Amino acid sequence: MLSAFLVGNAQSIVESPDGKLKVSVTVDYGKPKYSVTYNNEIMLEKSPLGLITNEGDFSKNMKFLETTTGKVDQSYHQDKIKQSDVLYQANTLKYTIENEDKKQLSIVFQVSNNDIAFRYEIPTWGETFVCVIEKELTGFAFPTSTKAFLSYMMESMGGFARTAPSYESGYAYNAPLENNTAKGGYVFPGLFNVENKGWVLVSETGVSSQYCASHLSKYNNGVFNVEYPDIKNNNGFGSTGAQMGLPGVTPWRTITVGKTLKPIVETTIPFSVVEPLYEASQNYEYGRGSWSWIIWQDNSMNYEDQVKYIDLAAEMNFEYILIDAWWDKNIGYEKMKTLIKYAESKGVGVFLWYNSNGNANDAFMTPLNKMHTSIVRKKEMKWLKEAGVKGLKVDFFGGDKQETMKLYEDILSDANEYGLMVIFHGATLPRGWERMYPNFVGSEAVLASEMLVFSQDVRNKEAFYASLHPFMRNTVGSMEFGGVVLNKFLNKGNEAGQKRLTSNVFQLATSVLFQNPVQMFALTPNNLQDTPKYQLDFLKTVPTTWDETVFVDGYPGKYIVMARRHENTWYIAGVNAQDTDLNLKVKLPMLNAGEVLKIYRDGEKSKNDVELLKLKKNQEIELHMPVNGGVLIVK
Numbered sequence: 001m002l003s004a005f006l007v008g009n010a011q012s013i014v015e016s017p018d019g020k021l022k023v024s025v026t027v028d029y030g031k032p033k034y035s036v037t038y039n040n041e042i043m044l045e046k047s048p049l050g051l052i053t054n055e056g057d058f059s060k061n062m063k064f065l066e067t068t069t070g071k072v073d074q075s076y077h078q079d080k081i082k083q084s085d086v087l088y089q090a091n092t093l094k095y096t097i098e099n100e101d102k103k104q105l106s107i108v109f110q111v112s113n114n115d116i117a118f119r120y121e122i123p124t125w126g127e128t129f130v131c132v133i134e135k136e137l138t139g140f141a142f143p144t145s146t147k148a149f150l151s152y153m154m155e156s157m158g159g160f161a162r163t164a165p166s167y168e169s170g171y172a173y174n175a176p177l178e179n180n181t182a183k184g185g186y187v188f189p190g191l192f193n194v195e196n197k198g199w200v201l202v203s204e205t206g207v208s209s210q211y212c213a214s215h216l217s218k219y220n221n222g223v224f225n226v227e228y229p230d231i232k233n234n235n236g237f238g239s240t241g242a243q244m245g246l247p248g249v250t251p252w253r254t255i256t257v258g259k260t261l262k263p264i265v266e267t268t269i270p271f272s273v274v275e276p277l278y279e280a281s282q283n284y285e286y287g288r289g290s291w292s293w294i295i296w297q298d299n300s301m302n303y304e305d306q307v308k309y310i311d312l313a314a315e316m317n318f319e320y321i322l323i324d325a326w327w328d329k330n331i332g333y334e335k336m337k338t339l340i341k342y343a344e345s346k347g348v349g350v351f352l353w354y355n356s357n358g359n360a361n362d363a364f365m366t367p368l369n370k371m372h373t374s375i376v377r378k379k380e381m382k383w384l385k386e387a388g389v390k391g392l393k394v395d396f397f398g399g400d401k402q403e404t405m406k407l408y409e410d411i412l413s414d415a416n417e418y419g420l421m422v423i424f425h426g427a428t429l430p431r432g433w434e435r436m437y438p439n440f441v442g443s444e445a446v447l448a449s450e451m452l453v454f455s456q457d458v459r460n461k462e463a464f465y466a467s468l469h470p471f472m473r474n475t476v477g478s479m480e481f482g483g484v485v486l487n488k489f490l491n492k493g494n495e496a497g498q499k500r501l502t503s504n505v506f507q508l509a510t511s512v513l514f515q516n517p518v519q520m521f522a523l524t525p526n527n528l529q530d531t532p533k534y535q536l537d538f539l540k541t542v543p544t545t546w547d548e549t550v551f552v553d554g555y556p557g558k559y560i561v562m563a564r565r566h567e568n569t570w571y572i573a574g575v576n577a578q579d580t581d582l583n584l585k586v587k588l589p590m591l592n593a594g595e596v597l598k599i600y601r602d603g604e605k606s607k608n609d610v611e612l613l614k615l616k617k618n619q620e621i622e623l624h625m626p627v628n629g630g631v632l633i634v635k
């Protein structure tokens with residue numbers, strides 16, 4: 001069977017190597033459209049394609065010209081995503097159309113088993129070598145019985161110090177399509193349950209300085225459309241579309257499809273269709289870190305408390321410490337050099353926090369005005385390198401416009417020249433950046449651990465959100481959550497106030513569930529005395545990079561069990577978000593029958609220790625997860 005073929009005058013079909021996933025592309029009464037089936041079941045009905053540019057409209061009155069087909073067969077190694085060695089095989093279709101002015105546009109599809117990636121490719125038009133993409137018509141028309149799992153886009157210039165949007169909102173859960181009417185739309189990724197047929201995950205990847213980031217519109221006339229940033233992003237400065245030199249390409253739109261949730265959790269498509277944009281200036285080392293601000297807050301930004309957290313990191317065999325806002329004021333540059341040398345003597349590397357701001361919002365924390373222009377940024381990074389800093393965490397970005405995408409890329413590129421890793425906070429979703437930028441080591445872009453401190457509602461929903469992230473936010477990109485909170489109360493006194501509602505095993509499990517190559521954990525110095533030794537011993541050795549990820553069982557918003565392998569050791573982790581205890585029987589085919597498993601039991605009946613258990617011949621095991629609890633197994 002041909003991987004792609006033409007039906008009639010304008011319809012082309014391209015299918016996955018296994019023949020299960022099919023994309024049909026056509027020009028329907030002058031309008032380009034596509035549809036998707038999996039196992040001959042409709043996953044996306046006829047959905048719109050097209051662009052509107054300042055040089056012409058490519059969404060209507062279009063004429064089909066030709067198709068070309070091909071294959072992609074490549075393998076690559078990437079040590080900071082969910083799988084270290086990836087084989088990517090896909091069939092391709094290039095579908096070329098032209099508008100009334102005889103200007104051409106191609107839509108390129110790559111279809112692998114369970115994954116679709118497509119983008120627009122624009123040639124030069126005669127003597128026209130530049131254009132502005134004003135609007136994208138790409139849409140996703142799901143069958144009407146579909147249920148949506150979405151996170152709404154925050155209102156521009158809202159929130160703390162007018163720093164929104166920052167991808168830190170809650171989730172709609174199992175919502176009928178017609179209920180998804182948030183004015184600002186919804187952030188990528190979006191997860192959809194096509195009832196009785198399967199699951200679909202929609203996202204984008206490959207966004208660099210050459211384009212804006214986008215999101216999903218509200219549900220309108222049966223379709224979610226790709227929508228460009230709100231004009232109010234970045235305090236109203238900059239265009240919402242994209243300025244492009246020709247020939248040029250848009251970012252990839254990605255669609256992951258499966259009968260079950262397994263392909264959703266395990267997909268690597270965000271990384272398989274992008275390439276590194278520059279070489280790493282050195283071998284960057286990943287690992288765990290301590291972080292005082294998350295529990296001890298602003299008052300901990302002093303020399304003495306940071307020494308305590310360096311000692312904590314050293315005691316826990318952590319590789320790093322993150323020193324947060326106000327360090328420049330409360331510790332100072334000269335004394336920081338001394339602190340960095342002390343950390344080095346303990347085998348601990350230092351990450352320093354920076355405010356990205358100079359013109360986008362009212363965020364006032366310092367260091368301020370150090371990252372927003374090339375001149376001041378390179379001067380600062382020169383000092384960072386000389387002082388021995390290993391990385392920086394940059395906070396408070398201005399939205400998703402191309403203007404802001406340039407800032408992300410400039411910070412990353414400059415930091416690489418000085419041998420610095422970069423974490424982004426108060427930021428957008430990373431879109432293939434793990435592979436595109438060698439020194440990128442994670443973004444927040446989620447309702448993360450800081451909101452556990454600030455919001456009772458988020459504490460109430462901690463397990464609910466944790467059961468969503470492996471299916472949504474964290475499956476398409478690294479997620480710097482700042483988790484593993486072992487204090488009973490989320491404050492320095494640890495005696496009253498913001499009470500943690502989840503168990504210690506739940507917290508330990510998130511160190512495996514939440515994937516990020518550099519993990520800044522929320523431990524506090526008192527945890528060395530008030531936490532069981534066997535739990536601390538686990539955190540002393542838990543890795544942050546993975547060679548393999550396997551979905552075991554779960555349902556978004558209810559529970560999740562997944563397995564990750566680092567070298568020869570498997571970690572199986574799960575959390576329960578339901579209001580009753582959960583007992584499961586699951587198979588662990590990645591392990592051999594008879595192998596002895598270390599099980600970290602949870603709940604009142606637990607032995608408060610590690611239990612050893614031999615895996616049965618059928619590789620099946622019974623799991624117990626209490627309300628707001630979890631399970632953790634190591635082999």
